[in-house]
Amino acid sequence: MASELGLYDLAKYPFLPEAGEYVRSHGLSVGALAQPDYHAILERATQRVMEAARGKDPSEEVDEKDILSFAVSILLVKATKLDHLLSRFALTEAIRVEKLLSKEKPWMIERIVEASTSIDVSQANLELAGRPLEFKVPVSEYLKRAPKFSSDKWRLLNQIVDGGYVFLTRPDLIRLFREEISKTIYARAKSVSVPKLPDALEKIVNEIVEATPTPKRLEYERGRKPEDYPPCIVHLLESQSKSENIPHFGRFFMATYLLNVGKTVDEVVEMHKTVPDFDERVARYQVEHIAGLRGGRTKYKVPTCRTVISHGMCYKHPIYCYNIRSPLQYPSKYSAKLLRGKRKEKAGKE
Amino acid sequence: MKRIFREFYFKNAEKVEIPSRFDRREFGYTPFEGGMIRHLAFKEAGEIKALLVREVPRSAFYSVSYYLEPSFQMMEKGWIGGDLAFDIDADDLGLPCKMEHDIWACVNCGLREIGIKPEKCPRCGESKIDEQNWSCRKCVGGAKEETIKLLDILMQDFGLMKKEIRVYFSGSMGFHVAVESKMFEEIDQMGRNEIADYVAGLGLTPALLGIYPQSNFEELYRKLPTVGEGGWRRRIAQYFNKEEVEGYDGVEKNGREKIAYIYKTLGYSKFKKMLEDASRKIGVAIDTSVTTDVHRIFRLPETLHGETGFLKRRCDDLFRFDAFNDAVALGDEPIEIFVDISPRFTIRGQSFGPYRSERLKLPTMAAVYLIGRGVAKVP
Ligand code: SF4
Ligand SMILES: [Zn+2]
Ligand SMILES: [Zn+2]
Numbered sequence: 001m002a003s004e005l006g007l008y009d010l011a012k013y014p015f016l017p018e019a020g021e022y023v024r025s026h027g028l029s030v031g032a033l034a035q036p037d038y039h040a041i042l043e044r045a046t047q048r049v050m051e052a053a054r055g056k057d058p059s060e061e062v063d064e065k066d067i068l069s070f071a072v073s074i075l076l077v078k079a080t081k082l083d084h085l086l087s088r089f090a091l092t093e094a095i096r097v098e099k100l101l102s103k104e105k106p107w108m109i110e111r112i113v114e115a116s117t118s119i120d121v122s123q124a125n126l127e128l129a130g131r132p133l134e135f136k137v138p139v140s141e142y143l144k145r146a147p148k149f150s151s152d153k154w155r156l157l158n159q160i161v162d163g164g165y166v167f168l169t170r171p172d173l174i175r176l177f178r179e180e181i182s183k184t185i186y187a188r189a190k191s192v193s194v195p196k197l198p199d200a201l202e203k204i205v206n207e208i209v210e211a212t213p214t215p216k217r218l219e220y221e222r223g224r225k226p227e228d229y230p231p232c233i234v235h236l237l238e239s240q241s242k243s244e245n246i247p248h249f250g251r252f253f254m255a256t257y258l259l260n261v262g263k264t265v266d267e268v269v270e271m272h273k274t275v276p277d278f279d280e281r282v283a284r285y286q287v288e289h290i291a292g293l294r295g296g297r298t299k300y301k302v303p304t305c306r307t308v309i310s311h312g313m314c315y316k317h318p319i320y321c322y323n324i325r326s327p328l329q330y331p332s333k334y335s336a337k338l339l340r341g342k343r344k345e346k347a348g349k350e
Numbered sequence: 351m352k353r354i355f356r357e358f359y360f361k362n363a364e365k366v367e368i369p370s371r372f373d374r375r376e377f378g379y380t381p382f383e384g385g386m387i388r389h390l391a392f393k394e395a396g397e398i399k400a401l402l403v404r405e406v407p408r409s410a411f412y413s414v415s416y417y418l419e420p421s422f423q424m425m426e427k428g429w430i431g432g433d434l435a436f437d438i439d440a441d442d443l444g445l446p447c448k449m450e451h452d453i454w455a456c457v458n459c460g461l462r463e464i465g466i467k468p469e470k471c472p473r474c475g476e477s478k479i480d481e482q483n484w485s486c487r488k489c490v491g492g493a494k495e496e497t498i499k500l501l502d503i504l505m506q507d508f509g510l511m512k513k514e515i516r517v518y519f520s521g522s523m524g525f526h527v528a529v530e531s532k533m534f535e536e537i538d539q540m541g542r543n544e545i546a547d548y549v550a551g552l553g554l555t556p557a558l559l560g561i562y563p564q565s566n567f568e569e570l571y572r573k574l575p576t577v578g579e580g581g582w583r584r585r586i587a588q589y590f591n592k593e594e595v596e597g598y599d600g601v602e603k604n605g606r607e608k609i610a611y612i613y614k615t616l617g618y619s620k621f622k623k624m625l626e627d628a629s630r631k632i633g634v635a636i637d638t639s640v641t642t643d644v645h646r647i648f649r650l651p652e653t654l655h656g657e658t659g660f661l662k663r664r665c666d667d668l669f670r671f672d673a674f675n676d677a678v679a680l681g682d683e684p685i686e687i688f689v690d691i692s693p694r695f696t697i698r699g700q701s702f703g704p705y706r707s708e709r710l711k712l713p714t715m716a717a718v719y720l721i722g723r724g725v726a727k728v729p
Contacts, residue, residue: 148540
């Protein structure tokens with residue numbers, strides 16, 4: 001049973017559409033933000049963004065002005081034009097939501113999950129094995145998320161499954177939807193466009209930029225070993241070794257990737273030799289071109305996962321490919337092992 | 351054999367069951383001449399039937415998955431979703447009747463005998479030995495029981511409806527179950543792996559029963575499963591409720607007390623081991639790799655199995671289904687063949703064999719059964 005949301009509820013979960021309406025009806029203008037009336041809100045918004053910028057644990061103290069302070073903090077974040085700050089902001093806000101939800105009324109939890117996923121969560125009020133199983137979600141939705149958590153605890157076999165539902169405790173339910181809540185906040189923030197800000201606000205924006213550490217640039221290791229290549233590259237290499245015909249994009253993708261992980265032009269050309277219509281001169285020319293040794297001298301970038309997906313060449317690993325944008329971010333064996341945690345080998349049949 | 355199959359498809363191609371969304375599925379077949387043809391796609395159901403009549407395949411297949419471009423190479427097909435597929439094979443059950451009907455053949459000297467394959471060939475000492483699994487009524491009966499267990503899990507635990515589940519006799523050793531459900535079709539390989547292990551009972555931990563290494567005994571009892579619960583907890587409780595346990599003399603009927611007793615006697619690590627064995631027994635003997643692999647192809651329903659001449663047959667009434675009767679598609683017309691070796695077998699109530707190096711006349715259905723298995727030839 002869903003009840004009416006109070007202002008305090010909207011302040012806790014200001015990414016809900018109802019909160020957006022409230023902000024709109026309030027008719028807040030950017031110009032007004034510099035006025036003393038809004039001092040407290042501006043201050044709170046700045047604090048919010050700073051929490052994200054400095055990677056602090058978000059506070060759980062919320063009051064009614066936070067419906068507006070959330071909207072203002074999005075303005076500030078967007079005005080910095082720092083994309084990584086936006087992601088951090090969404091994550092920090094999501095963690096706050098998670099903390100708040102852990103003490104929330106069950107119907108509110110349902111509502112928040114439904115607002116970010118459109119999934120039907122229902123209350124179960126079951127107690128089994130000494131655990132209160134407050135909620136249930138459809139098995140299929142569970143299976144779209146839980147398998148990537150890779151610990152035995154999340155295995156379907158270790159859940160209570162009945163009548164098409166998986167029964168979950170409160171922390172597990174919230175954990176299951178964490179990424180989606182964070183994505184919802186990110187998407188909300190991303191869609192906001194920022195008008196010209198008054199000088200007083202510009203000053204704050206500059207302070208935020210100063211306080212935001214530049215993200216560590218991803219250093220791609222040189223000399224990555226073949227067993228650490230991402231599944232998309234492994235598949236291409238396999239079909240190449242079987243002399244299957246690989247579309248142009250596939251060859252281009254492979255070449256950029258291999259050059260990026262430290263293979264030389266010679267080595268990459270050598271690897272192409274199994275291709276049915278191999279012509280060393282042409283292949284060398286192409287690879288050198290990709291490496292930026294010829295033509296425009298631009299070194300070609302490795303295509304993003306999204307591009308690889310659109311060419312139907314992605315073989316997404318459900319765990320290791322999670323949350324990565326470029327095949328270069330695929331974890332190496334070492335990090336993969338860490339990620340894998342304790343997942344044991346399954347007793348499979350032949 | 352091809353002539354017999356041709357005649358069959360000429361008369362029966364109409365009855366072949368064309369899977370739903372066939373225009374999004376890949377088709378393939380193995381010709382009698384050998385090899386495998388894949389990546390076929392069809393816009394009209396009639397074209398599939400025409401292919402059977404024209405090409406007369408030894409076996410014909412369809413993909414469990416749906417693709418944007420079913421005729422493209424695997425990498426480029428564009429996976430949209432797929433049925434959930436389960437394969438239950440009598441051979442995995444390891445029933446004692448295998449001894450009566452399996453055949454082994456020495457790779458080196460060619461010696462062939464009926465029975466379980468030996469470590470080494472008794473004639474030449476070769477250790478490479480091929481085996482061929484046959485099936486009998488008992489095997490198919492065993493596979494049927496497993497299939498019934500599977501249906502219970504699909505409906506009770508996963509909440510699927512009967513109309514979303516199709517059960518088939520595979521045409522040879524067991525059963526295929528295909529689930530077509532909006533809810534499950536987009537589940538990826540990882541999710542399917544979870545389903546497979548759930549169904550098979552692989553990886554169950556004592557935590558599900560509320561048992562942890564440090565649990566104290568008093569509070570444990572409250573957490574143990576009872577037969578009145580759902581999912582695997584119910585199955586475990588039912589299983590132990592029925593199991594004879596040495597030294598246990600309680601009378602309680604919900605399973606708890608007996609589990610508590612066993613746990614107390616065995617201790618955590620032995621109990622864990624025993625629970626793993628029990629859950630494998632309770633679980634369904636599916637080939638988990640079939641369920642997990644979204645690129646699998648399945649035999650087309652109501653087509654002939656190239657190794658038996660039986661039909662892959664829809665079983666709407668699994669309890670009454672009798673494979674050696676209901677899946678028999680070919681007739682009685684006698685054919686003269688030379689049989690190298692064959693165990694005893696029964697088709698449509700007629701019993702045949704065992705045979706050893708003999709030339710004889712058998713009804714088409716029995717002759718094709720032996721030729722398909724590769725133990726007989728038309729002289
Ligand atoms: S997600 Fe990216 S890295 Fe992983 S297989 Fe797909 S394209 Fe390759
Ligand atoms: Zn031999
Ligand atoms: Zn048997």
